[in-house]
């Protein structure tokens with residue numbers, strides 16, 4: 287692995303500082319990133335989450351020096367990537383939006399060898415490692431075929447192999463599990479964890495796959511509309527929402543109780559079903575009996591109650607307000 291920059295051992299591996307990026311100008315200008323700040327510590331695996339258009343790719347590109355920020359800065363090991371892009375790039379391997387970083391005329395094996403040698407690594411010393419990498423991505427059978435003829439999904443996997451073959455101390459992965467099957471996804475998760483745990487490498491990954499984020503990330507930075515709306519350890523993000531969500535079906539007339547349930551228990555998604563009125567309610571830990579009493583007082587008959595533990599996906603939807611409730615910001619998380 288290439289040694290990180292000398293000096294500033296206290297510097298985080300990646301620092302994004304008050305980053306603003308707009309595309310275009312005048313009335314057609316699009317603000318993609320609107321004052322985002324976060325850091326990624328050395329050896330940390332951080333997930334960059336957010337709905338489509340939240341600004342994740344733009345942030346990663348700015349942190350790679352591929353885009354000039356409108357204002358703000360990005361640093362790798364304390365070095366401004368825009369002032370010294372080549373120097374920073376040497377320490378960051380990135381797979382962005384699929385397959386752009388591989389040579390399609392070369393084979394997977396040659397791509398791995400090429401990207402390793404770019405980093406000053408003698409590829410002869412890594413043959414077995416590259417084969418293991420290609421095998422884990424189910425590419426070994428095609429290791430000597432030109433990438434040009436591969437499907438999009440396979441090209442993506444070659445891009446990932448080439449990125450990892452560079453053995454850089456920092457790795458950016460934009461949607462790394464996209465197009466991977468269950469087995470390959472599982473293997474990739476293990477590989478990402480190993481990069482951090484055994485090799486001390488730093489990983490920033492964006493993903494819509496919450497299971498992957500939950501499985502591999504130490505921390506999640508959640509973006510929405512160009513801003514960071516949460517920056518917390520993954521377990522805290524989940525813990526914050528460790529209330530129980532219930533799906534409840536009742537018969538009878540809810541009347542005014544409906545509004546009371548909505549305000550006390552976040553009850554929503556009321557709908558008529560053949561079994562009765564169904565809705566969801568969020569009940570704090572230990573509050574279940576109070577909730578049932580509330581229903582009993584309304585003289586409705588409870589037909590069924592099913593529980594569902596909130597997971598990271600629920601947490602994420604609430605933070606970004608995509609569940610229809612007002613967004614919850616970092617201020618709430620900090621409480």
Ligand SMILES: Nc1ncnc2c1ncn2[C@@H]1O[C@H](COP(=O)(O)OP(=O)(O)OP(=O)(O)O)[C@@H](O)[C@H]1O
Pocket residue numbers: 309310316317318319336337338339340341342343344345
């Ligand atoms: N080159 C560009 N020119 C104009 N607008 C752009 C450009 N690239 C991105 N945008 C816009 O900037 C906003 C943020 O896009 P970005 O790709 O960074 O988001 P994202 O979080 O990565 O989304 P996704 O999950 O869909 O990849 C979006 O509104 C997008 O349409």
